[in-house]
Amino acid sequence: MIGLFKIFDVHVHFYSNSYFRFLVRQKTNRLDINAELKNLSAKGRIEIPGEDPVLLAKRWIEVIDKWKIERMSLISSIPGDEDAVVKAVQAYPTRFTGFFAVDPNSNLLMPTAEKRLKQDKLRGIFLYPSLYHISVADPWLDPLFKLCEEVKAVVFTQFGRLTIRPREYVGIPTTPNEEFTNPKDLIPVAKKYPGIRFVIPNFGAGRFEETLEVGKMCPNVYVDTAGSNSWTNEHPAKPDLRTVFQKTLAVFGPGRILFGSDSGLFPRGYRYDIVDNQTKLVQEMRIPLGDAKKIFYENAAALAQS
Numbered sequence: 001m002i003g004l005f006k007i008f009d010v011h012v013h014f015y016s017n018s019y020f021r022f023l024v025r026q027k028t029n030r031l032d033i034n035a036e037l038k039n040l041s042a043k044g045r046i047e048i049p050g051e052d053p054v055l056l057a058k059r060w061i062e063v064i065d066k067w068k069i070e071r072m073s074l075i076s077s078i079p080g081d082e083d084a085v086v087k088a089v090q091a092y093p094t095r096f097t098g099f100f101a102v103d104p105n106s107n108l109l110m111p112t113a114e115k116r117l118k119q120d121k122l123r124g125i126f127l128y129p130s131l132y133h134i135s136v137a138d139p140w141l142d143p144l145f146k147l148c149e150e151v152k153a154v155v156f157t158q159f160g161r162l163t164i165r166p167r168e169y170v171g172i173p174t175t176p177n178e179e180f181t182n183p184k185d186l187i188p189v190a191k192k193y194p195g196i197r198f199v200i201p202n203f204g205a206g207r208f209e210e211t212l213e214v215g216k217m218c219p220n221v222y223v224d225t226a227g228s229n230s231w232t233n234e235h236p237a238k239p240d241l242r243t244v245f246q247k248t249l250a251v252f253g254p255g256r257i258l259f260g261s262d263s264g265l266f267p268r269g270y271r272y273d274i275v276d277n278q279t280k281l282v283q284e285m286r287i288p289l290g291d292a293k294k295i296f297y298e299n300a301a302a303l304a305q306s
């Protein structure tokens with residue numbers, strides 16, 4: 001608990017040992033895997049965790065206990081690494097909720113989604129339309145959305161600017177297709193699948209006005225506050241975070257905003273500065289305590305359960 005708020009962080013990347021191994025295997029002309037991991041660690045000044053994801057989960061528990069964070073959603077951030085998050089959630093089911101990234105173009109898309117959502121009870125999926133060069137509104141994804149609606153899964157969909165630091169450290173270029181970065185692509189999908197709760201991370205990561213438009217039209221779309229929100233520096237209006245919160249509250253209301261930190265890499269570990277900045281901001285804005293509790297805990301807890 002931070003001050004008067006319990007914290008449920010909906011946006012934490014679970015960068016396991018296997019995550020980095022899957023990532024390195026995508027590199028062309030690579031060295032030995034262990035050599036690549038060593039280079040990655042040195043270039044990014046990051047730690048590569050040991051092979052047991054439960055030990056990594058335990059480390060996260062120790063970190064969030066230190067900062068008084070109640071619960072977190074862990075994201076398996078590369079297709080194929082779902083087992084790591086499954087094991088972490090199974091080890092600490094009252095503290096962690098699990099999500100997994102999908103490759104929409106994979107012929108294993110539906111078998112993987114069925115297994116992870118129905119058998120392993122992960123809470124939802126993470127889509128990167130621009131990274132995988134496919135629109136969120138592509139009919140190819142209809143079977144996936146039908147499954148998500150059936151099991152009441154939550155669907156995070158990343159729009160706007162896309163930066164994936166571990167890919168940069170490995171030397172794999174991130175080449176997002178700008179055609180698929182617009183949150184407004186989600187409008188027909190959210191209307192077609194009203195039983196799915198969709199989440200747009202990072203206030204739309206630079207596509208802020210479009211995110212607000214989606215929020216006005218689709219009551220089943222949420223937004224998360226994750227990360228440093230450095231996109232504001234490049235936005236034409238250069239809004240400060242107070243303005244972003246004010247406009248988001250006016251459209252989404254306190255019931256569809258979720259706190260997130262976008263933490264993930266060690267040794268930096270948990271990004272407490274994000275929590276500190278955002279909790280102080282909502283208090284300075286005199287947002288009612290009941291509304292603040294929704295943003296920082298209750299909304300995420302409701303999504304984790306239903």
